[in-house]
Amino acid sequence: MAKRIILASASRDRKRLLKAINLTFEILPSNFVEDESKTGNPLEIVMRNARGKAQVVADKLHGENGDALVIGADTVVEFHGQIIGKARHQFEAFQILQKLAGQTHQLLTGCCVIDVQSQKSHAFVDVTDVTFAPLTEEDIWHYLEFSDEYRGRAGAYSLQDRASLFVTKIVGSPTNVIGLPISQFRETFLNFGVNLLAGDHCTI
Amino acid sequence: MAKRIILASASRDRKRLLKAINLTFEILPSNFVEDESKTGNPLEIVMRNARGKAQVVADKLHGENGDALVIGADTVVEFHGQIIGKARHQFEAFQILQKLAGQTHQLLTGCCVIDVQSQKSHAFVDVTDVTFAPLTEEDIWHYLEFSDEYRGRAGAYSLQDRASLFVTKIVGSPTNVIGLPISQFRETFLNFGVNLLAGDHCTI
Numbered sequence: 348m349a350k351r352i353i354l355a356s357a358s359r360d361r362k363r364l365l366k367a368i369n370l371t372f373e374i375l376p377s378n379f380v381e382d383e384s385k386t387g388n389p390l391e392i393v394m395r396n397a398r399g400k401a402q403v404v405a406d407k408l409h410g411e412n413g414d415a416l417v418i419g420a421d422t423v424v425e426f427h428g429q430i431i432g433k434a435r436h437q438f439e440a441f442q443i444l445q446k447l448a449g450q451t452h453q454l455l456t457g458c459c460v461i462d463v464q465s466q467k468s469h470a471f472v473d474v475t476d477v478t479f480a481p482l483t484e485e486d487i488w489h490y491l492e493f494s495d496e497y498r499g500r501a502g503a504y505s506l507q508d509r510a511s512l513f514v515t516k517i518v519g520s521p522t523n524v525i526g527l528p529i530s531q532f533r534e535t536f537l538n539f540g541v542n543l544l545a546g547d548h549c550t551i
Numbered sequence: 552m553a554k555r556i557i558l559a560s561a562s563r564d565r566k567r568l569l570k571a572i573n574l575t576f577e578i579l580p581s582n583f584v585e586d587e588s589k590t591g592n593p594l595e596i597v598m599r600n601a602r603g604k605a606q607v608v609a610d611k612l613h614g615e616n617g618d619a620l621v622i623g624a625d626t627v628v629e630f631h632g633q634i635i636g637k638a639r640h641q642f643e644a645f646q647i648l649q650k651l652a653g654q655t656h657q658l659l660t661g662c663c664v665i666d667v668q669s670q671k672s673h674a675f676v677d678v679t680d681v682t683f684a685p686l687t688e689e690d691i692w693h694y695l696e697f698s699d700e701y702r703g704r705a706g707a708y709s710l711q712d713r714a715s716l717f718v719t720k721i722v723g724s725p726t727n728v729i730g731l732p733i734s735q736f737r738e739t740f741l742n743f744g745v746n747l748l749a750g751d752h753c754t755i
Contacts (some may be wrong), residue, residue: 350712369697480734482748483737488751493573509572511726511733512748521725522715529715544686544716545693 350462350550351415355379355404358499360507360526361420368380368529369549377419379403383432389425389473393457396421398470405458405461416539419459422528424502426452432501437491440503444490447502452501456523469535473528475519477506480505482513554666554745555619556752559583559608561644564704564711564730565624568596573753581623583607587636593629594676598662600625602674609665620743624731628706630656636705644707648694651706652717653685658706660727664739673739677732679723681710684694686717 354361357376365372377400381518382392383536391437401419424431426447434440454477459470477488482490490509497503503511506524514524533543558565561580569576581604585595604628605623612619628635630651658681663674684695694701694713701707708714710728724732736749746750 362730364715365713403560418662421569442617480738486748489746493750493753493755506725507571509748511568513734514725515724515734518699518722519720521710521721521728522720524725530717530719534684542693544690546697549697551697 349535349548351548353404353408353415354415355400355417355419356405358420358526360500362523363507364527364529368543368549369546370543371548371550372418374385375404377403378400379419381421382450385429385430385432389423389430389453389455390457392430393423393455394459394470394472395457396464398468401461401468405466406464408463409466413463415463416536416541417433417461417463419461420456422454422456422526424452424454426450429495433499434497434503437486437497440491440497441487443503444487445483445484445519446499447479449479449486451476451478452502453477454524456526456528458532464490465498467539469521471531471535473520473531475521475523475528477514477524478511480515502517502549506538507540553752555617556675557608557612557621557664559604559621562624562703562730564709566731567711568731569724570641570746571754573750574583575752575754579608581605581607581625583623584736585625587691587696589634589636591634591657593627593634594661596648597625597674598663599661599689600672601661601663602672605672609667609670612667613670619752620740620745621665621668624660626658626660626705626730628655628656628658628679637703638701638707641701641723644701645691646678647687647707648683648691648701649688651745652691653683655680655682656680656706657712658728660730660732660738662731662736664743666743671743675735676725677727677735679721679725679727679732681718682720683729684717684719690717726748
């Protein structure tokens with residue numbers, strides 16, 4: 348039986364990115380309790396969270412004698428040494444966007460893939476620079492009032508939706524900004540003998 | 552009556568980008584005969600094509616006494632001074648991707664917006680650097696065999712589909728790579744008194 352591919356994340360964006368490459372996968376959100384601290388090294392935080400999310404699901408499947416590759420991921424924004432996660436409410440989203448407007452921030456995604464049977468794992472962090480256009484307070488309120496796309500997203504914006512109106516430039520992986528750096532992900536999967544470009548585990 | 556917004560392009564990607572910002576628009580593909588020459592200044596070529604596409608549709612609407620903002624756009628890839636458009640068949644797509652593999656190319660989009668009544672127009676060109684991972688001949692064949700997403704796309708790839716597997720880095724506007732630089736487009740629309748961020752001409 349072919350190995351299952353499990354995304355240990357409830358993120359609609361990661362789901363969408365994996366669907367765009369035609370991957371056949373299942374979603375099993377992890378109940379790992381994330382480190383949401385706003386201090387420390389962001390590289391270490393996203394790596395630890397990605398690993399933790401994948402490990403909890405991998406352990407569960409291992410106990411059931413399952414055979415799968417489990418994907419964990421975590422994204423944060425870093426701005427001038429400050430770690431920014433998801434906004435809890437509209438006003439916090441406003442404060443975040445006000446800070447990021449007219450500036451360049453770093454978007455970091457940690458990703459960890461664990462093979463349930465062998466317990467072998469590979470992990471990486473990808474960093475992309477994202478520049479916002481200058482935004483007035485009114486612009487930001489308009490953005491937040493129009494839709495609630497800020498919800499559940501690090502940095503309180505969604506590049507593939509209306510935030511494309513003010514993301515002027517990125518330097519790095521475009522899919523990383525959406526939640527999973529797909530080209531690095533492809534390389535990681537090669538370590539497990541899965542060639543996504545050749546269509547392994549993909550359906551037309 | 553509110554001004555209509557007309558996209559003078561049959562591109563599914565531009566349509567998708569404008570839908571992502573919730574713009575209310577109609578599609579009227581232009582019958583302008585594009586300059587598909589592979590020599591000359593690519594900035595001038597995409598600008599001329601974008602303007603030509605928009606002008607043909609604007610003239611038609613003007614004759615009908617219509618009131619609209621018409622959007623024309625054109626995208627090409629430039630690589631080492633060579634202009635690359637759409638591949639006519641799979642083998643040409645293969646040759647293009649072989650050339651771009653492991654390298655950085657420039658993706659240029661020209662965009663022109665014309666107000667039908669006042670005949671006022673604004674145009675710009677946006678340039679984004681796109682880097683591909685190294686790809687073997689087999690990788691490229693796999694990509695082309697798996698889907699026909701290369702069709703109708705400058706450079707024979709589609710970033711928002713399976714080409715995300717090998718686009719490692721971009722420098723510039725991510726929506727430009729898909730076919731329309733949305734943040735510059737927003738600025739252009741401000742010249743016509745349309746504030747897209749405020750939801751003008753947009754529906755929730």
